[in-house]
Amino acid sequence: MLDAVGTASLGWGVIGYGWVARDYAVPGLLAAGGRLVSVADPDAGARRHAAGLGARAAADLRALLDDPEVQAVYVATPNHLHRAAVEAAAASGKPVLCEKPMAASLAEAEAMAAAVRRAGIPYGTAFDQRHHPAHVAMRDAIAAGAIGTVTAVRIAYACWVDAGWAADNWRADPARAGGGALMDLAPHGIDLVDHLLGEPVVEIAALTQHRVQRYAVDDGALLIGHTASGVLVQMHVAYNCPEGLPRRRLEVLGTTGQLLAERTMGQSAGGCVTRIDGRLGLSAPLPVPEAGASPFARQMAAFARWLRGEEHPRLFCLERDIHTMRLLARAYGEASCR
Numbered sequence: 186m187l188d189a190v191g192t193a194s195l196g197w198g199v200i201g202y203g204w205v206a207r208d209y210a211v212p213g214l215l216a217a218g219g220r221l222v223s224v225a226d227p228d229a230g231a232r233r234h235a236a237g238l239g240a241r242a243a244a245d246l247r248a249l250l251d252d253p254e255v256q257a258v259y260v261a262t263p264n265h266l267h268r269a270a271v272e273a274a275a276a277s278g279k280p281v282l283c284e285k286p287m288a289a290s291l292a293e294a295e296a297m298a299a300a301v302r303r304a305g306i307p308y309g310t311a312f313d314q315r316h317h318p319a320h321v322a323m324r325d326a327i328a329a330g331a332i333g334t335v336t337a338v339r340i341a342y343a344c345w346v347d348a349g350w351a352a353d354n355w356r357a358d359p360a361r362a363g364g365g366a367l368m369d370l371a372p373h374g375i376d377l378v379d380h381l382l383g384e385p386v387v388e389i390a391a392l393t394q395h396r397v398q399r400y401a402v403d404d405g406a407l408l409i410g411h412t413a414s415g416v417l418v419q420m421h422v423a424y425n426c427p428e429g430l431p432r433r434r435l436e437v438l439g440t441t442g443q444l445l446a447e448r449t450m451g452q453s454a455g456g457c458v459t460r461i462d463g464r465l466g467l468s469a470p471l472p473v474p475e476a477g478a479s480p481f482a483r484q485m486a487a488f489a490r491w492l493r494g495e496e497h498p499r500l501f502c503l504e505r506d507i508h509t510m511r512l513l514a515r516a517y518g519e520a521s522c523r
């Protein structure tokens with residue numbers, strides 16, 4: 186399969202053509218020079234939209250997986266359906282980029298990982314925030330020693346998701362989502378810490394709340410953890426934070442300075458990053474190359490390069506993604522809402 190990818194524009198099949206696929210991933214893959222070949226979605230409106238872009242569209246995934254023009258598969262169904270789609274794509278020998286969280290449970294993610302290993306296909310979980318220009322600039326600044334020895338990462342990542350947020354709000358259903366704000370938003374933070382510091386979070390614990398929204402999943406959580414070398418990690422994620430409030434903040438603290446990213450976490454480019462000097466307390470903007478580039482376009486381009494062997498082998502990494510799922514399971518195992 187890797188040989189077949191070549192340097193021509195990558196032909197994509199998309200399983201699950203809802204909000205994130207339609208508004209971010211497909212515009213991203215097209216901007217990255219890819220082709221939308223085929224879409225599988227049971228929703229007729231989704232299929233009509235995809236057909237309007239020139240894609241073949243069917244309710245079922247069989248035609249997409251049998252299509253020789255589909256060289257890579259992007260999975261963006263609700264969480265509990267990731268497993269079936271990834272297993273089917275693996276059995277057909279196609280590389281897969283699957284949305285986060287990898288699955289609705291650790292057991293499902295482990296079954297997916299087994300199928301991927303058995304088939305020997307390239308697999309990546311779609312952590313688009315790795316590819317946000319601001320986060321790449323922060324990672325490079327940290328590696329270059331811009332804030333000294335890193336001591337802590339603090340993240341606030343929140344939004345408002347009420348029971349009627351979507352016509353069929355699967356995010357509020359524990360069986361389909363696998364959890365609430367913690368399951369949906371914390372994976373981004375866990376992965377981002379690994380990306381920024383080059384080492385994983387190894388321990389984690391959480392408190393969850395069911396404070397505002399009228400559904401069965403958590404609408405907020407606080408997580409604490411540390412990385413392998415001892416960097417402390419603190420995360421507040423929430424579905425109960427109104428739009429007008431500051432909701433997206435990422436701080437990396439070190440012995441000679443601090444990086445503060447505001448409004449960078451999310452699907453779009455933008456936001457700003459400041460470096461605060463540890464001795465004088467002065468703030469200066471951190472230069473961000475290609476600041477306006479879409480994280481999704483960069484992710485799709487990076488995945489295509491990775492398939493061709495032109496990226497760091499661990500830019501996408503099944504074992505790291507399974508580790509993230511283990512951390513989420515551990516966080517929920519220890520979570521309490523009292």
Ligand SMILES: NC(=O)c1ccc[n+]([C@@H]2O[C@H](COP(=O)([O-])OP(=O)(O)OC[C@H]3O[C@@H](n4cnc5c(N)ncnc54)[C@H](O)[C@@H]3O)[C@@H](O)[C@H]2O)c1
Pocket residue numbers: 200201202203204205206225226227228231260261262263264266284285286311312313369451452
């Ligand atoms: N990376 C990000 O920033 C980001 C943002 C939003 C969502 N996501 C993830 O993307 C996934 C989809 O989220 P969304 O907000 O787009 O959801 P959505 O409900 O808007 O879209 C899901 C789509 O899947 C389709 N679908 C349902 N069953 C299907 C099946 N059996 N086969 C094919 N398609 C099927 C639905 O008809 C719908 O069009 C979730 O895993 C979510 O966590 C990631």
